[in-house]
Amino acid sequence: MIESPASLQTKIADARALRNPQQLLDFIPYAAFIGAKAEVKGSGIIYRLDKRPSNIGNPSLPAIHGGVIGGFLELSASVEILYTAKVQALPRVVDFSIDYLRPGRYKAIYASCEVLRQGRKLINVSALAWQDDQSTPIATARCHFLIS
């Protein structure tokens, strides 16, 4: 549990030092609620959302809830900032936009993020979600966060 901004900063530094972005997800209750995971692969972080009944939107397909895919990408974007950008506090989301390209079928979803611009106050991140293959994405999102 996080009690103070100082302990949060220590956790962020630890996660970076150990190259373990999962440690950042571990202190965000919402990440456990949807079951989001993160690990370093190659030069970046791959985020993963395993299938679970509580993430279903349309039970007759079944398909993953669009809101969960959105929440997962927004969460991934904020972890990307904590892990790669030099920020001391949790970024605050200002806006979020998502395009749904294909239905999210009932299996694992993967995501990657990219910080497109980091200013003093504002940071822009894009995120991509896929299931079988990165070249057939199920959703693409972009968001702005305040980082000061």
Add this chain to the structure above:
Amino acid sequence: MNLKFAIFKPMLKLAMERTGHGAALGFEITRVEKGEVELLFPYQAEVVGNPLTGVIHGGVIVSLLDTCCGSAAITMLDSRVVTPTMDLRLDYMQAAEPFQPVYVSAKVYKHTANVIFCRGSAWQDDRDNPIAHCVATFMKVETSSISLGSVMARQIKRFFQSKPTHLIREDE
């Protein structure tokens, strides 16, 4: 209001509140009119995004607005059409107050042959001082196998199968 719509309301509530992610979030649909839906989300510690402040994660607001806008879109159609979200854009005007419920409303502002355009808003104390605002578009897809009607039929069947005693008591 016609009879078909009167039956539609509780079916929509059942499908949205009792299945999958809707059931996990634990919101309540409080109003259903043609093209307009409102819901209430009580505070839940499990969905916190900032452990320092207890503020809920933005992803919850995405899910609530997507559900509310999607429900409003469905009210415009007959039961053989489904409305997958094409896109959703959300502005966060201020952080949600922790430990307080969130109210969400959605309204269809344009309905064309292929696309339904929705606006949504989330607030706490004051409807005119929202915490978030969104626009979302929904595609109209003609189908029978994945429609809201078939989802609800399955749910109702399951509900009655699992709780027969409860059903009897309510009837009496």
